[in-house]
Every structure is written in C-alpha cells, then in structure tokens.
Amino acid sequence: MAAPDGRVVSRPQRLGQGSGRGPKGRGACLHPLDSLEQKETQEQTPGQLDMLRKAQEFFQTCDAEGKGFIARKDMQRLHKELPLSLEELEDVFDALDADGNGYLTPEEFTAGFSHFFFRQNNPSQEDAGEQVAQRHKEKVYQSRGNEDLGDMGEDEEAQFQMLMDRLGAQKVLEEKIAAYDEEIQHLYEEMEQQIKSEKEQFLLKDTERFQARSQELEQKLLCKEQELEQLTQKQKRLEGQCTALHHDKHETKAENTKLKLTNQELARELERTSWELQDAQQQLESLQQEACKLHQEKEMEVYRVTESLQREKAGLLKQLDFLRERNKHLRDERDICFQKNKAAKANTAASRASWKKRSGSVIGKYVDGRGILRSQSEEEEEVFSIPRRSSLGLSGYPLTEEEPGTGEPGPGGPYPRPLRRIISIEEDPLPQLLDGGFEQPLSKCPEEEEVSDQGAQGQIQEAPPLKLTPTSPRGQPVGKEAVCKEESSPSAPDRLFKIVFVGNSAVGKTSFLRRFCEDRFSPGMAATVGIDYRVKTVNVDDSQVALQLWDTAGQERYRCITQQFFRKADGVIVMYDLTDKQSFLSVRRWLSSVEEAVGDRVPVLLLGNKLDNEKEREVPRGLGEQLAKDNNLIFYECSAYSGHNTKESLLHLARFLKEQEDTVREDTIQVGHPAKKKSCCG
Ligand SMILES: Nc1nc2c(ncn2[C@@H]2O[C@H](COP(=O)(O)OP(=O)(O)OP(=O)(O)O)[C@@H](O)[C@H]2O)c(=O)[nH]1
Ligand SMILES: [Ca+2]
Ligand SMILES: [Mg+2]
Numbered sequence: 001m002a003a004p005d006g007r008v009v010s011r012p013q014r015l016g017q018g019s020g021r022g023p024k025g026r027g028a029c030l031h032p033l034d035s036l037e038q039k040e041t042q043e044q045t046p047g048q049l050d051m052l053r054k055a056q057e058f059f060q061t062c063d064a065e066g067k068g069f070i071a072r073k074d075m076q077r078l079h080k081e082l083p084l085s086l087e088e089l090e091d092v093f094d095a096l097d098a099d100g101n102g103y104l105t106p107e108e109f110t111a112g113f114s115h116f117f118f119r120q121n122n123p124s125q126e127d128a129g130e131q132v133a134q135r136h137k138e139k140v141y142q143s144r145g146n147e148d149l150g151d152m153g154e155d156e157e158a159q160f161q162m163l164m165d166r167l168g169a170q171k172v173l174e175e176k177i178a179a180y181d182e183e184i185q186h187l188y189e190e191m192e193q194q195i196k197s198e199k200e201q202f203l204l205k206d207t208e209r210f211q212a213r214s215q216e217l218e219q220k221l222l223c224k225e226q227e228l229e230q231l232t233q234k235q236k237r238l239e240g241q242c243t244a245l246h247h248d249k250h251e252t253k254a255e256n257t258k259l260k261l262t263n264q265e266l267a268r269e270l271e272r273t274s275w276e277l278q279d280a281q282q283q284l285e286s287l288q289q290e291a292c293k294l295h296q297e298k299e300m301e302v303y304r305v306t307e308s309l310q311r312e313k314a315g316l317l318k319q320l321d322f323l324r325e326r327n328k329h330l331r332d333e334r335d336i337c338f339q340k341n342k343a344a345k346a347n348t349a350a351s352r353a354s355w356k357k358r359s360g361s362v363i364g365k366y367v368d369g370r371g372i373l374r375s376q377s378e379e380e381e382e383v384f385s386i387p388r389r390s391s392l393g394l395s396g397y398p399l400t401e402e403e404p405g406t407g408e409p410g411p412g413g414p415y416p417r418p419l420r421r422i423i424s425i426e427e428d429p430l431p432q433l434l435d436g437g438f439e440q441p442l443s444k445c446p447e448e449e450e451v452s453d454q455g456a457q458g459q460i461q462e463a464p465p466l467k468l469t470p471t472s473p474r475g476q477p478v479g480k481e482a483v484c485k486e487e488s489s490p491s492a493p494d495r496l497f498k499i500v501f502v503g504n505s506a507v508g509k510t511s512f513l514r515r516f517c518e519d520r521f522s523p524g525m526a527a528t529v530g531i532d533y534r535v536k537t538v539n540v541d542d543s544q545v546a547l548q549l550w551d552t553a554g555q556e557r558y559r560c561i562t563q564q565f566f567r568k569a570d571g572v573i574v575m576y577d578l579t580d581k582q583s584f585l586s587v588r589r590w591l592s593s594v595e596e597a598v599g600d601r602v603p604v605l606l607l608g609n610k611l612d613n614e615k616e617r618e619v620p621r622g623l624g625e626q627l628a629k630d631n632n633l634i635f636y637e638c639s640a641y642s643g644h645n646t647k648e649s650l651l652h653l654a655r656f657l658k659e660q661e662d663t664v665r666e667d668t669i670q671v672g673h674p675a676k677k678k679s680c681c682g
C-alpha cells in the first residue's frame with residue numbers, strides 16, 4: 001500500500017486478488033510472497049529484498065488486472081509504455097517463461113529478474129536462460145554502454161534503478177506512484193471531506209438533538225413552573241382555608257363551651273323535671289289508687305244499699321204476708337160476723353141497721369159500696385188500660401192478684417197505697433236504713449230471720465223458696481220474686497255491675513230473670529209495671545261478682561222510665577221473642593235508645609228468648625247473629641222456660657264486664673294509655 005508520502009511499501013493483497021484464475025490458483029499466487037519473506041528471513045540482503053520488491057511491483061504493473069500471472073498479451077500491452085518493440089517484449093516474455101507454458105507466474109517473473117540481475121553480477125553462474133538474457137542484454141543494454149554495467153556491483157540499488165530506468169519502468173512506476181499518490185490524496189481528501197461532512201452532520205444532529213432536548217426540557221420546566229404556580233396558589237388557598245378554619249375553630253370552641261354550659265343547665269333542668277315527673281307520677285298513682293278505692297267503695301256502697309233495699313223489700317213482703325194473714329183473719333171474722341148478722345137479721349131489723357155502721361174497718365176504703373174489694377189491677381186498668389195483667393215489683397205492691405185465667409179479683413185483700421213508689425237506679429232508696437246501720441244483723445229483725453237463712457250453693461247461688469210462703473192463693477206476689485238472696489254468699493262480692501234488661505213486652509224478661517235467679521219458671525207472668533230489680537252474685541274466674549239486674553217494663557208507656565236507667569248501667573240486655581217477629585224488629589229501636597243514653601261504652605247482650613218454642617219460630621237464628629255482628633253485641637238464643645243458655649249468657653256478660661273493668665284499671669295505672677272499649681262478641 002502506498003503511504004501518504006508516496007512510497008510504495010507493499011501490496012500483498014494484490015497478489016491474492018487473482019486467486020483461482022491463474023493456472024496454479026491461489027497457492028501459486030501466495031507462494032512468491034511467502035518465498036519472498038522466507039528469503040528475507042534467510043539469506044537475502046536488504047538490497048536483494050528491495051530488488052525483489054521492485055520486481056514484484058513491476059509484476060503487478062504488468063498484471064494490471066491482478067490475475068496473479070502475466071500472459072503474453074499483458075506483456076504486449078507494455079509496448080506503449082515501455083520503449084521496447086513488440087518483438088523485444090516477446091523475447092523478454094519467452095526468456096522469463098521458464099517452463100514455456102505461456103504464463104509468467106510471479107515466481108518465474110522474480111526468478112527471471114533475479115537471474116538476469118545476478119547473472120550480470122556473476123557471469124559465471126549462467127543457467128539455461130542464458131541465451132535469452134544474453135539476447136536481451138545485447139538488445140537492451142548494448143546501446144547504453146559498458147561503463148554502466150561496472151557500477152552495478154557497487155550499488156545494487158543503483159544498478160536496479162538503472163535497469164529499471166533502462167527498461168523505462170521507472171517512469172511508469174513513477175507515473176503509477178503519482179497516480180496512486182493522487183488517488184490516495186484524492187481518497188484522503190474524500191475521506192476528509194466525508195469525515196468533515198459526517199462531523200458536520202453529527203454536529204448538526206447533535207445540535208438538533210440538543211435543541212430538541214433543550215426545548216423538551218424547557219417545556220418541562222415550563223410545565224413544572226406552572227405546576228409550581230398552581231401549587232403555590234393551592235397552598236395559598238389552603239392557607240386561607242386554614243386561617244378560616246382556625247378562626248372557625250375558635251368560634252366553634254366558644255360556641256361549644258356555651259353549648260356545654262347550656263347542656264349542663266338543661267341536664268340539670270331535665271333531672272329536676274324528671275324528679276318532678278316522678279313525684280307527679282307517684283302522686284298520680286296514689287290518686288289513681290285512691291280513686292280506685294273510692295270507686296270500689298262506692299260500688300260496694302251501692303251494693304250494700306241495694307242489698308238493704310232488698311232486705312227492706314223482703315221485710316215489707318213479710319209485713320204484707322202478715323197483713324194478708326191479718327186480712328184473712330179479719331175476713332174470717334167478718335164472715336163470722338156476717339153469719340151472725342144474717343142470723344140476727346132474720347130476727348130483728350134493728351140489728352141489720354147496726355151492721356152497716358161497722359163496715360168502716362181498716363181496709364174499709366178498699367171495699368166498694370157493694371162490699372167487693374177493689375183491686376190495684378183495676379186501678380192500673382183505669383190509669384193505663386193495659387190489656388195484660390200487671391205486677392208492680394218494687395214499683396209497688398199489687399193490691400190484688402187475679403187468679404190466672406179467671407180475671408176476677410183474688411181473695412187477697414187491699415194493701416196500703418203509701419207503699420207504692422218508683423225507685424230510681426240512682427236514688428238512695430233507704431237512707432234511714434243506712435243511717436240506722438244496715439249492718440244490724442238480720443236476725444234482729446224477726447220478719448227477716450228466715451230470709452237471712454238462705455244459703456247460696458254453687459257458682460250461682462240460688463234462692464230457695466221462702467219458708468214464709470205467701471198466704472195469697474194466687475201464688476207468689478210479684479214483689480217476692482225480686483227477693484234473690486245473696487246475703488250469705490261465702491264471701492262478699494269483689495265488684496258490682498248494674499245490668500238493665502230491656503225488650504218488648506212479653507218477650508220474657510221477667511221470666512228469664514226468675515229462671516236465672518231462682519231457677520224457676522212460672523207461666524202466665526204478670527206484665528212488669530215500672531221497674532223491678534234483683535241482685536245475684538255469681539262466681540266469675542274466682543271472683544265474686546254481684547249483678548244488679550234491673551227488670552224494666554216492656555210496655556210502651558214505661559219507656560221514659562226505662563230510658564233513665566240506661567245512664568247508670570254497666571251493661572244492657574236487649575231481649576226479643578224469637579216467636580215474635582215484631583219484637584225482633586224492635587231490637588234496633590232498643591239499641592238506639594241505649595246508644596242515645598250511653599253511646600257505645602256499655603256492652604250489650606242480645607237474647608232471643610223462647611227457644612223451646614221452635615215450632616213457632618219467626619226469627620231465624622242467622623238474623624239474630626247478623627244483627628249482633630253488625631252492632632258488636634254478645635248474642636245468645638235462650639229459653640226462660642227450659643233454662644237453656646240463661647246462665648251461660650249472663651255469665652258471658654259478667655265475665656266481659658269484669659275483664660273490661662280490669663283492663664280499664666290496668667290502663668289507668670299506666671299513664672298516657674287511654675282505655676279502649678273491648679269488643680263484646682269476640
Ligand atoms: N214458651 C215460653 N214462654 C215464655 C218464655 N219466657 C216467657 N214466656 C211467657 O211469655 C209471657 C211473658 O213473659 P214475661 O216474663 O212476663 O215477659 P216480660 O218481658 O217481662 O213482659 P213485660 O214485663 O210486660 O215487659 C209469659 O206468659 C211467659 O210465660 C219461654 O222461654 N218460653
Ligand atoms: Ca511460465
Ligand atoms: Mg216483665
């Protein structure tokens with residue numbers, strides 16, 4: 001390769017370029033170089049080496065195509081460059097082609113050169129190519145003079161140079177070298193240019209990259225700055241909020257303190273109020289208990305009063321019986337007197353006149369001019385013109401009782417009219433008894449002794465028939481029916497309920513009560529006049545309940561009296577006769593008059609009586625049930641005649657009343673929970 005200074009060092013690669021193309025191939029090409037090196041290391045002198053190198057360079061000049069060998073043609077091409085004719089060149093070629101195969105290998109070339117060169121130095125060492133060299137010498141060197149040849153031994157290089165010059169190769173070589181140099185220069189320049197441009201490009205790229213990077217960084221910086229700005233604003237805002245919150249906190253703290261104080265105050269107040277409330281509750285409780293006690297006391301008083309009344313009634317009945325007895329006695333006396341007078345009348349007219357003067361007896365005013373006793377019934381007829389016979393109950397003693405069916409006045413004598421009065425459910429019937437102490441044992445009252453003996457048995461204490469049976473041949477006086485003794489019940493009743501009995505006339509109210517109280521049925525009862533009552537103690541769930549049963553008159557004219565009794569009633573019984581459609585139709589009217597008086601606060605028991613008389617039934621059971629359901633009533637079908645459902649129905653009502661009262665009591669104890677009316681038919 002040519003160094004920048006223009007010196008040709010070596011071109012070994014050129015030797016290999018023609019591998020495979022020459023007759024000996026690659027091995028033939030490399031061999032000269034190897035041998036050259038071997039020679040260099042073995043015996044070659046520097047001058048010889050230099051010459052070899054130059055020979056090689058010359059070889060390469062000839063082998064322009066780099067085939068690794070020189071053909072005859074290649075040699076002929078040198079004709080233009082070398083000052084040799086074609087023939088001369090042919091001769092040189094032939095001389096060098098030692099094996100005569102038409103190709104000059106580098107070895108042959110170099111060897112030929114060496115031979116030529118060294119033969120000149122040592123003429124004794126002539127070989128087979130001597131002729132060729134000789135010819136060549138003659139033709140080439142003869143023209144240059146013999147003096148030049150003598151110098152070769154002294155300076156090999158100079159000799160070679162001379163040879164080359166003679167051959168004209170020097171010029172070619174120089175030209176080649178110059179061309180190489182130029183080429184190299186050119187390459188250098190190109191390279192430099194390239195390096196420069198690359199450098200520039202690199203710089204440009206670098207600058208661009210740098211610029212892009214810096215722009216990017218600037219962008220980022222801007223972003224960061226904006227972010228920072230935002231953050232700063234945010235911080236400012238937060239600081240502001242913080243300040244506000246701080247301020248708020250202070251305010252809240254102050255408020256909190258105030259609220260705490262208020263809270264404490266309120267707590268104290270609450271405590272005080274709760275204490276007051278507790279006090280009030282205690283007071284209320286005690287008041288309620290007191291009220292309850294008062295209520296019970298009142299009830300018991302009412303019961304006692306009723307009881308006393310009953311006793312009085314019993315006493316009066318006894319008096320009545322006594323009076324009847326006396327009356328009978330008087331009648332007997334009168335009869336005797338009459339008989340006597342009759343006998344005397346037959347004897348003397350004067351004695352007849354004397355009888356007329358004795359007629360003004362105690363019961364005289366009840367005897368009419370014809371000597372017939374005027375019955376109370378007759379008086380009633382005058383007042384009310386009732387078709388049915390009447391009994392008075394407590395509303396008065398009947399002045400007479402008709403014999404059933406006869407319609408004639410009974411033998412019972414006239415009774416004192418002052419006994420006749422109507423007792424209100426509200427009035428105090430016997431204040432004198434209360435004043436005088438009704439606690440007085442009944443045994444002290446001779447007429448009541450037997451009454452007090454009556455004992456009650458079982459759940460419902462039945463009143464056995466009075467020992468002091470009425471003397472009236474017309475059966476029991478109505479007043480007596482009301483005597484239903486509960487005095488000697490095992491324990492005093494816990495509570496008392498007033499029950500008012502209503503319904504059309506003749507539905508069987510009185511009969512029902514009689515069945516209930518006495519377990520008896522008397523056909524052909526007299527219609528009730530005004531009002532009557534009975535007291536019966538029944539056992540309801542282990543407590544004694546006294547029932548004050550008010551028997552009202554169903555007849556239209558007593559309605560106004562009946563109405564007054566509803567107000568104090570705890571319960572009402574509405575009765576219809578299931579064999580009488582009209583009595584059922586009147587039930588609604590009875591219900592509305594009850595509601596008119598007391599609203600819906602009292603429970604009502606609806607009774608369909610005369611169930612025993614199924615043949616004549618006019619009111620189907622379903623109708624009664626429906627009516628009861630519609631009006632929230634307790635409903636029973638019963639029979640005073642057979643006693644069916646008499647006790648059951650009244651016990652149902654009594655239990656209901658008791659439970660209702662219990663609920664009311666419980667509710668009143670629990671403040672703020674008003675009592676509700678219970679459903680009856682549940
Ligand atoms: N078959 C039958 N007859 C009865 C029954 N209950 C009452 N009676 C008869 O019906 C009639 C009227 O009976 P009372 O008990 O006087 O009727 P009341 O409802 O009291 O009538 P007033 O007092 O006028 O309102 C009497 O003749 C009784 O014998 C019963 O259950 N069955
Ligand atoms: Ca050859
Ligand atoms: Mg009656």
